Amino acid sequence: MAVAPGDIRFEVAGHLTGNFIGGQWVAAQSGQRRADVNPADFTDVLGEFAESGGADVDLAVEEARRALDGWRALGPVERAAFLTRALRILDERSGELAYAITREQGKLLKEAAGEVRRAEAVLEFTTGQARRLGGVTAPAEEERTFAYTFRRPIGVVGLISPWNFPLAIPMWKVAPALLAGCTAVLKPSPLTPLTSAVLVDVFRAAGLPNGVLNLVQGDAAAGEALVANPAVAGISFTGSLAIGTAIHAGGAHRLLRTQLELGGKNAVVVCDDADLDKAVEAVVHGAFGQAGQRCSATSRAVVDVRVREEFLERLVARVAHLRVGPGFDEASELCPVVDTGRMDAALAAIAGAQRDGGKVVCGGGRAERADLPDGCYLQPTVIRDVPWDAELAQEEVFGPVLAVVDAVDFDDAIRIANSVKYGMSGTVFTASQARAFEALDRFEAGMLHVNRPGVGAYAHLPHTGAKASQYGPPECSPEVFDFYTAWHSACISY
Numbered sequence: 001m002a003v004a005p006g007d008i009r010f011e012v013a014g015h016l017t018g019n020f021i022g023g024q025w026v027a028a029q030s031g032q033r034r035a036d037v038n039p040a041d042f043t044d045v046l047g048e049f050a051e052s053g054g055a056d057v058d059l060a061v062e063e064a065r066r067a068l069d070g071w072r073a074l075g076p077v078e079r080a081a082f083l084t085r086a087l088r089i090l091d092e093r094s095g096e097l098a099y100a101i102t103r104e105q106g107k108l109l110k111e112a113a114g115e116v117r118r119a120e121a122v123l124e125f126t127t128g129q130a131r132r133l134g135g136v137t138a139p140a141e142e143e144r145t146f147a148y149t150f151r152r153p154i155g156v157v158g159l160i161s162p163w164n165f166p167l168a169i170p171m172w173k174v175a176p177a178l179l180a181g182c183t184a185v186l187k188p189s190p191l192t193p194l195t196s197a198v199l200v201d202v203f204r205a206a207g208l209p210n211g212v213l214n215l216v217q218g219d220a221a222a223g224e225a226l227v228a229n230p231a232v233a234g235i236s237f238t239g240s241l242a243i244g245t246a247i248h249a250g251g252a253h254r255l256l257r258t259q260l261e262l263g264g265k266n267a268v269v270v271c272d273d274a275d276l277d278k279a280v281e282a283v284v285h286g287a288f289g290q291a292g293q294r295c296s297a298t299s300r301a302v303v304d305v306r307v308r309e310e311f312l313e314r315l316v317a318r319v320a321h322l323r324v325g326p327g328f329d330e331a332s333e334l335c336p337v338v339d340t341g342r343m344d345a346a347l348a349a350i351a352g353a354q355r356d357g358g359k360v361v362c363g364g365g366r367a368e369r370a371d372l373p374d375g376c377y378l379q380p381t382v383i384r385d386v387p388w389d390a391e392l393a394q395e396e397v398f399g400p401v402l403a404v405v406d407a408v409d410f411d412d413a414i415r416i417a418n419s420v421k422y423g424m425s426g427t428v429f430t431a432s433q434a435r436a437f438e439a440l441d442r443f444e445a446g447m448l449h450v451n452r453p454g455v456g457a458y459a460h461l462p463h464t465g466a467k468a469s470q471y472g473p474p475e476c477s478p479e480v481f482d483f484y485t486a487w488h489s490a491c492i493s494y
């Protein structure tokens with residue numbers, strides 16, 4: 001599908017609206033379909049995508065099971081050749097993918113292009129791990145004995161992904177799963193079916209053997225069927241805490257292996273010695289980039305009261321001028337949220353924060369401008385004086401809403417930062433080296449930043465959280481293979 005810049009309402013190739021099972025694009029057996037709507041313009045419907053049920057999932061798992069032995073037998077170096085080809089095709093189709101992401105998820109086109117680059121980085125990094133996927137030799141306790149460890153793929157895996165990074169997150173599951181020798185069934189979010197379809201089509205074009213990677217579109221019914229299928233050896237899930245917990249509990253009776261990447265309520269701590277301009281820029285980027293819809297989004301600024309007024313003045317001056325608009329408009333600085341459900345939840349969170357004593361100093365409602373299409377546009381919202389234990393300071397909103405929470409000093413700020421059940425990212429702005437290291441030591445969070453935005457991740461670093469943000473081995477980084485493979489030991493006497 002060639003997409004010219006500016007040709008926003010491109011046609012979605014018909015076959016991409018189905019499932020991809022056993023190497024074929026097929027319609028869902030359920031016979032049901034769901035409309036994929038552009039959140040920036042409700043009149044723009046991309047297409048009707050498969051809404052699958054248990055029978056579709058079981059078929060896909062069966063195809064993945066059938067493909068397993070052959071795929072595993074290739075070994076990581078040969079498998080990597082498929083990934084290398086996929087990387088080349090991904091690069092050729094990068095424009096198409098960025099357009100698909102913006103059109104169905106809503107983020108700015110430059111944010112979508114950044115996501116494509118991130119997916120490429122993950123694929124490139126993973127491919128390079130092929131020659132490192134070994135074990136260790138170990139001392140033996142008896143003489144004339146050789147002891148070593150090695151990894152085996154765990155088998156068929158189910159990959160369940162959210163809508164906020166519809167390309168990068170499926171990629172950081174698919175790439176290591178395939179390299180490890182697992183075969184997979186991807187069940188993406190029903191809000192972003194096109195991006196995942198193109199992703200799978202990239203691997204098809206790379207010549208992947210039939211059944212190695214399957215795609216089943218749908219929502220809870222498909223996800224539950226994947227968790228329930230006894231041939232599935234592991235589920236890698238990214239999404240909300242509630243669904244992640246349900247998946248873990250649903251598979252516990254058969255000791256299903258799970259990798260859960262969950263929510264966040266991330267704090268940027270602004271100390272009294274911070275560079276306030278840098279802190280403001282980082283908070284604006286972390287809180288309002290992608291309309292706050294990142295697991296590592298900055299949703300709390302925990303600010304020392306001695307610099308609070310100055311920080312707020314500079315922050316509000318900056319945020320008030322952010323231009324809300326469609327992702328395809330180059331003048332837009334803040335994209336719409338993904339759907340009306342998310343928009344209503346953010347508006348309810350703003351109202352709740354005001355009931356709890358918070359004061360809206362910027363935004364606070366829907367963005368209404370004559371030139372905006374009918375879509376999910378919210379004003380960038382800053383709420384000050386939010387008590388540290390108020391719902392807005394404790395629960396994920398996943399929208400462009402920032403809670404500013406007072407701290408009397410550094411210790412108080414760290415206590416507040418750690419007061420939530422989540423622990424995805426933690427960020428501190430300070431001129432003091434000692435405070436920076438102390439914060440790194442004390443933050444109850446997986447991904448830590450000093451004097452820089454609290455968002456962003458490298459393909460070679462673990463994408464990981466503490467507490468209720470994460471369960472199981474991290475994604476990205478070499479450690480991801482601890483999910484997709486099982487360790488074995490062998491002792492050989494001679």
Ligand code: NAD
Nearest residue numbers: 161162163188189219220223224239240243261262263295
């Ligand atoms: P969600 O939990 O609603 O859905 C995630 C996926 O689970 C979707 O594919 C959905 O169809 C599927 N699903 C829904 N019900 C299911 C069930 N009963 N059984 C199995 N699967 C089911 O999350 P979302 O709204 O798509 O994404 C937003 C959430 O994702 C936020 O909480 C965010 O913090 C989190 N997230 C986390 C990370 C991370 O790396 N930790 C990254 C991105 C997003």
